[in-house]
Amino acid sequence: MTELEENEIISLFEAIGLSNQKALETKNNKKLCPNLINAIQSFGSIDNLDKTTGALIYNLASLITKDSVKHLPYISVCIRDKKLLSSDQILAAIKFCEDVDGEINDEEFNRYCGVGVEVSQEEIAEAVGEFFKLKKKELIEKRYTMLGPILGTLRTTIKWANPLLVKEEVEKRMLELLGPKDERDDLKAKKKEKKKENVNVKGAEIVTAPQISMAERAKTLKFVFEGELAKLHKAGENKQINPQLMKDHLKRTKGKVITRFPPEPNGFLHIGHAKAINVNFAYAEAFKGETNLRYDDTNPEAEEDQYFQSILKSIEWLGCKPTRVTYSSDHFQKLYELAIVLTKKDKAYVCHCTAQQMHEGRGGDTKGERKGCIHRDRPVEESLTEFRKMKEGFYAEGEATLRMKMDMNNPNPQFWDLVAYRVLYTHHVRTKDEWCIYPTYDYTHCLVDSFEDITHSMCTVEFVMSRESYYWLIDALEIYKPVQWEYGRLKLTNTVLSKRKLNKLVTEKYVAGWDDPRLHTLDALRRRGFTPEAINAFVRELGVTTTNSTIEMSKLEKVVRDHLNEVAPRLMVVLDPLRVTLTNLPYGHVEELELKEKDGSTHLVPFSKVVYIDRSDFSEEDDPNFFRLKKGMSVGLLQVPHPITCNEVIKDSKGKIIELKCNYDKDVKFVKPKTYIQWVGESSRHQSPIPVEIRLYSNLFHHSDPDNKEQVPGGWLSDINEESLQVKNGFMEVGIRHQLVPENKFQFLRIGYFCIDKDSDFEKNKYVFNRTVGLKEDSRKDK
Structure with missing residues (x-):
């Protein structure tokens, strides 16, 4: 492969259709970059390269495996010669080449990869028709939400068929069976809908509830059959x-998909974990499989019982039920025995180097x-003798480790003789003081995946370089x-999710605990009033790609707002009360008025x-726009x-307005x-409305990326928004007192969505509300 300068690499990648930004990202990807250069150079001239072929080359370089990479030039030439025309054929080519050590047999390759195979329109129609007969009942029930799963299934039943022709045939059959799409099917149309409906007799308006409920959006499995997961x-x-x-594996599992969610019990789960939970549980559900919750409890120094409990509680709050709950510590004995096996194979050794000496040995x-x-x-x-001595407590911490004998010349740092066991004299939550040596993540994770017969070990992209060492250890054993x-x-945006940083915020009292509503731990989001349905819908609708993504906070808040708009009762609250006396009404006058809910109740x-009324709803200034x-x-x-008219303004000795006579x-x-405002009234003479403490939360950090040193030269802690919490003492109407229970959500008319906080004391009539999100922005709301 010819050596290229950096600008030549960027130009080469742009020539196959990558944007400049994507080309830069690919150039910096240590695994993908050389594969893509190899594929392009093997392809030959790219002067007349079309966009589709460029995408196939990129696909090849992205998907190629360690066992098939030696045949990458051959596959690239097949793309050039129009033998391989789809991503399915490329996947088949990669799989075929994994088992070929010498030269490739063209005839066998072509047969395996469907080269030259043409599936007729009649064959497509017949296969789609048979599928619709089998799934008619489910199709009628789930309608167009079935489109993704159908196409995913037909990819395997009508192998090598033109996917566009399959899609056209499926859409035609769905139209015949179900009729045109309507609001039940088209989420995008629902999001664009601007219709509003009156919820009171005098003009207050709210957004119409989504035609597709948040509960349905939260349960969709469509994303499993799209993009990379497909x-x-x-x-x-x-x-x-x-x-x-x-x-043996298939005999044990009966061919089931088995996934796992493997958190370390050293902290609380956050919004990023919600994505991992949804990916693992939904993927298994889509294929009628199983998902384990496995606590990766191999680091007893940082593990606490509260984390074990919180993790399970958060998973269940999101609506997921593990098939079984397991622990890496369940396998400590077996892991130890396999470490002996590995050592006997001369693939592990006891090392007495210090951490600094190991670092120097690695460059x-x-x-x-x-x-x-x-x-x-x-x-x-x-x-073996030294390893037994480690287990028996002969060595102090840091004096000995068991390291895997891998490949110090491999460019992948995950091959530089990773540590498998270290000495720790620390009490373990589950195994107590039984062990003084503990396996590392690099040693434990893949082996316990194997013990549990996991079929799809899904993790985030920072572990991409660990894949080879994962396979190395399993194959070694x-x-x-x-x-x-x-x-x-x-x-x-505007938050941090690193456990280290979250811990610093909590321990150094920047926030009031792991469930402080300004954080994005799942406990904090729950306390703030976010619903599990909204969180699940948010992460599922984002889809799954192999690229890290930073999502605007406003997008998450919009999904939450959509759900609360469906389910939250309405009530009137004033944040900063200003007394209004209606002078022409008699003392003791009280009449009951009906406040309409969204559902008509x-x-x-x-x-x-x-x-x-709220103090902000009165002004002494002569502003024609107020x-x-x-x-x-x-x-x-x-x-x-009827309206009210202000006749007199009463002030105290310092000039503050204390009452309006109207x-x-x-x-x-x-x-x-021209406008209507919220208010609360006394339920009888001299009996004020219910006093409430209202906590108004906003972003904890000023900048979208607190970790970015260019945005925040002083470091992430200097970016904290000191006004991220403001407390108001207001009044609430009495009509919904019976609904005041922990975690209940409400829409405060004209203000936003709020949740009852755990600091409330119902016996003492102390009510605390957290603002979840504001109402949808409306340029007219303050006029």
Whole structure:
């Protein structure tokens, strides 16, 4: 492969259709970049390369495996010669080449990859027709949400068919069976819909509820059959070092898909984990498989019982139920025994180097020459003796480790003799003081995946370089080998998700605990009022790619707002109460008015001589664009039949407004006011509305990327928004007192969506509300 300068690489990648940004990212990808250069140079001239062929080349370089990469030039030429025309054929070519050590037999390759195979329109129509007969009942029930799953299934039943022709035939059959799409099917149309409906007799409006409920959006499996997930292997297709291993695996599992969610119990789950939970549980569900919750409890120094409990509680809150709950510590004995096997095979050795000496042996800070330590070639029996001494407590922490004898010359750092066991004299939550040596993540993770017969070991892209060492260890021990597959992490703007940083925020009192509503742990989001349905819908609708993505916080908040708009009862609250006395009503006047809910139901609110409005809804300034209450001017009160007019402003000795004297215009010819405001009234003479503490939360960080040193030169802690929490003491109407229970959500009319906080004391009538999200932005709302 010809050596290229950096600008030549960028130009080469742009020539096959990549954007400049994508070309830069690919150039920096240590695994993908050389594969793509090799594929392009093997292709030959790219002067007349079309966009589709360029995409196939990129696909080849992205998907090529370690066992088939030696045949990458051959596959590239097949793309050039128009033998391979689809991503399915490329996947087949890669799989075929994995089993070929010498030259490729063209005839066998063509037959396996469907080269030259043409599936007629009649064959497509027949296969689609048969599928529709089998799935008619489900199709009628789920309608067009079945489109993705159908296409995913037909990819395997009508192999090598033109996917566009298949899609056209499926859409035609769906139209015949179901009729045109309507609001039940088209999520995009629903999002664009701007229709509103009145919820009170005097003009307050809210957005129409989505025609597709959030509960349905939260349960969709469509994303499993799209994008990168649709390309994953079927259970039983993962190649083994010994074919008998797969036969035994299939005998145990009956061919089921088995995934796992493997958190470390050293912290609380956050929004990024919600994506991992949904990917693993939904993928297994889509194929009627199983998902384990496996605690990766191999680091007892950082693990606490509260984390074990919180993790399971969060998973269940999201609506997921593990098939079984397991622990890496369940296998400590077996892991130890396999470490002995590995050592006997001369693939592991006991090392007495310090951490600094290991670092220097791996090239050090200068990334220089790598070399094995002086213990690497010690006799097997000596290493076995030393390993037993480690287990028996002969060595202090840091004096000895068991390292895997891998390949110090491999460019992948995950091959530089990773540590498998270290000495730790730490109490373990589950195994107590039984062990003084503990296996590392690099040693444990892949082996426990194998023990649990995991078919799809899904992890985020920072583990992409670990894939080869994952396979190396499993093959070294000759046990069942799952497939590791990496996808992009989820990151949100204006927050941090690193456990280390979250821990610093909590321990140094920047926030009030792991469930502080300004954080994005799942406990914090729950406390703030986010719903599990909204979180699940959010991560599923994002889809799954192999690229890390940073999502605007506003997108998550919009999904939450959509759901709360469906389910949250309405009530009136004033954040900063200003007393209003209606001078023409008699003392003791109280009448019950109906406040309408979105679903058409109502609850009663008392309207009396004294009401309270929000201080921001009154102005003494002569502003022609201010349409709420001013002296001598009228304003409407939500649900109240007549407007009020301000006649007098009462101030205290310091000039602060303490009361407004107003007229209730019941005897005046009705003129519809320009706007309506919320209010709360006394339920009887001198009995004020319910006092409430209202916590207004906003982004904890000013900048979209607090970790970005260019955005935040002073470091991420200097970016904290000191005004991310503001507390108001307001009044709430009494009509919904019976709904005041922990975690209940409400829409405060004209203000936003709020949730009852755990700091409330219901016996003492102390009510605390957290703002979840504001209402949908409306340029007219403050006029």
